[in-house]
Amino acid sequence: MTSSQQPLAPLRILRLVASPNAEASESLKLSQQILFAFATEAGRRGIQLTDLDLNTVAPVDAPYAQALANQRVVTASGRDSTLSRSNELIDQLQACDVLLIATPMHNYSVPAPLKMWIDHVVRVGKTFVVTAKGKVGNLKDRPVYVAIASGGYISGPQARQPDFLRPYLSAVLATIGLTQVHYFTVEGTAKGVESLNTGRATGYGDVQAYFVRHSCRVDQV
Numbered sequence: 001m002t003s004s005q006q007p008l009a010p011l012r013i014l015r016l017v018a019s020p021n022a023e024a025s026e027s028l029k030l031s032q033q034i035l036f037a038f039a040t041e042a043g044r045r046g047i048q049l050t051d052l053d054l055n056t057v058a059p060v061d062a063p064y065a066q067a068l069a070n071q072r073v074v075t076a077s078g079r080d081s082t083l084s085r086s087n088e089l090i091d092q093l094q095a096c097d098v099l100l101i102a103t104p105m106h107n108y109s110v111p112a113p114l115k116m117w118i119d120h121v122v123r124v125g126k127t128f129v130v131t132a133k134g135k136v137g138n139l140k141d142r143p144v145y146v147a148i149a150s151g152g153y154i155s156g157p158q159a160r161q162p163d164f165l166r167p168y169l170s171a172v173l174a175t176i177g178l179t180q181v182h183y184f185t186v187e188g189t190a191k192g193v194e195s196l197n198t199g200r201a202t203g204y205g206d207v208q209a210y211f212v213r214h215s216c217r218v219d220q221v
């Protein structure tokens with residue numbers, strides 16, 4: 001069999017689940033729409049999904065914080081600290097073709113479990129280096145899709161609150177080399193059934209429209 005006849009490996013999607021709401025989570029449901037779209041686009045290639053519940057990720061500990069504060073290049077196995085967990089999470093991230101993040105907005109920004117994951121994977125000397133020109137990411141760039149649910153509105157003329165979530169997430173992912181970040185939202189989930197239904201219809205419609213427009217991209221990741 002020539003290489004052109006080899007079946008393509010399945011598209012490896014790592015999904016981070018940040019909500020405490022389990023199956024009832026609106027951001028999880030929105031991320032499911034993105035997964036359906038990927039599964040359709042991937043066709044016979046298929047997708048290989050790895051789910052990570054971020055509510056199981058512990059905060060970084062003292063040895064980890066001290067290693068980073070001293071800017072030591074961390075080579076120890078770190079059996080006794082969250083360094084080993086950091087290594088695992090970075091390996092898992094490096095192994096995916098697409099990163100999918102399902103997250104609620106909490107207090108205008110990312111929820112604590114997502115911040116904990118960020119603190120594990122945005123690591124000096126490992127996923128980025130500090131240069132005279134600033135921080136430079138070490139990871140191979142790959143698409144990131146973010147499914148956000150918010151109780152109020154964060155887009156358009158109805159928005160009455162700051163949105164630090166999207167600018168922060170784009171900045172911190174760019175630090176490690178991930179620059180292709182696409183956002184989808186279900187907004188107004190806390191404003192009654194009608195608002196929730198409208199938010200879902202808008203968010204799910206945006207996902208469909210995006211994948212219709214970008215249908216050829218799946219072969220390129």
Ligand SMILES: Cc1cc2nc3c(=O)[nH]c(=O)nc-3n(C[C@H](O)[C@H](O)[C@H](O)COP(=O)(O)O)c2cc1C
Pocket residue numbers: 019020021024025026027028103104105106107108109149150151152153161189190
């Ligand atoms: C601790 C906490 C803080 C929240 N902060 C905000 C906020 O700043 N802005 C907002 O629009 N909604 C806020 N919400 C509402 C959630 O974003 C909303 O319920 C969302 O639909 C939850 O998504 P999920 O079901 O995926 O967890 C907050 C909810 C919680 C529990």
